[in-house]
Amino acid sequence: MKKYIYLLLLLTACQSPRQAFEAGEYDKAFKKALDRFEHNQGDPELRTLMRRSAEQILQREHDLRDQLYASDDPADWAEALDRNADLQEQLSPALPYLQSTLQFELDGLQSEYQRTRPLIYQAYLDRGRQRMLEFDTTGRKSTAQAAYFDFRHAEEYAGNSVEASLDSLLKAARKGGTLQARVELDPPFFYRFDTERALDHLAGPAGDFYQLSYNLNPAEADCVIRINFSDLDVDEWEDSSQEHYTEQVVTGYDTERDTSGNTYEVPVHEEVSGTVSYITHHKRASLSVSVNIINQSGQCTMSGCSFSDQVEARDEQIEISGDTRAIPSHITETHFSDLPDDDDLAEELIDALARRVVGCLR
Structure with missing residues (x-):
């Protein structure tokens, strides 16, 4: 199966400009023909495929832009303008090879672009002003908010001819929508x-x-x-474990004599044992917060949230019993130190939950 997929990808990658054109993949056919023509100038078939692909792309994009321009929404006009800019960028690299047929089309696209920008600006500006008039009548802050974004979009398409009143319109819409x-x-x-x-x-x-x-x-x-916080919940407990060790130690020496009558000392070993007890003291604090929103004016769109968190501290004591000679040298006795008090744990939790509340509301 993997081999089949690999071969399919390989065949797709090796697809010729003509194969792409005949499959209706005009963007791919145009790019492939352009890339090959740049390395093999003069090939009449590649030039023809490049031109025919460009014609198909221009027709498709012309139809799509016409549909968008027919809309009453300036956002659709803006989308058409973006498609215009993308189309110019896509086709411009072929201009040196198709100048006689492509220059006219690119000039037309640029002219359309220049005409459309101020129309989009004016449409957003007019709609924003109309919405502000509606806000003045109804007091609906969502209408002023929508007007604010209209003015923001108008600003994007104003170019160098921004009206002096646009800044004041933005301020008025923000104030009205707050x-x-x-x-x-x-x-x-x-x-x-x-x-x-x-x-x-x-x-x-x-x-x-x-x-x-x-x-x-x-x-x-x-x-x-x-914003409602719960009471601090604190839980404390201990758990313990033990490890047992044994070791052979020298407790003395016996004197022995060899067959020649010479004496020598032999160490006497004894097995000793010891125990290491680990006692862990745990302290866990938990806290929760809920943020509830009351829509008092009927215009509030905020959403509530809730969070909970916990923090745990622990401390360990080590006790040694039995014969210490059996205990590994790296183990030593320790005693409990002080665990954080409730106030310290509460402060840590409150700070953590407060950050999440701010993130929820801001």
């Missing part, structure tokens, strides 16, 4: 200071059209953001 959000914080009872500190910088602009504030009058709020 939703006000009141933040209400319910911190853990013993950690109010830490929670308020961690979320102090939450107030301010959020996203494109939200302004977050702790002190906003409830009557002025489009959204009410209620």
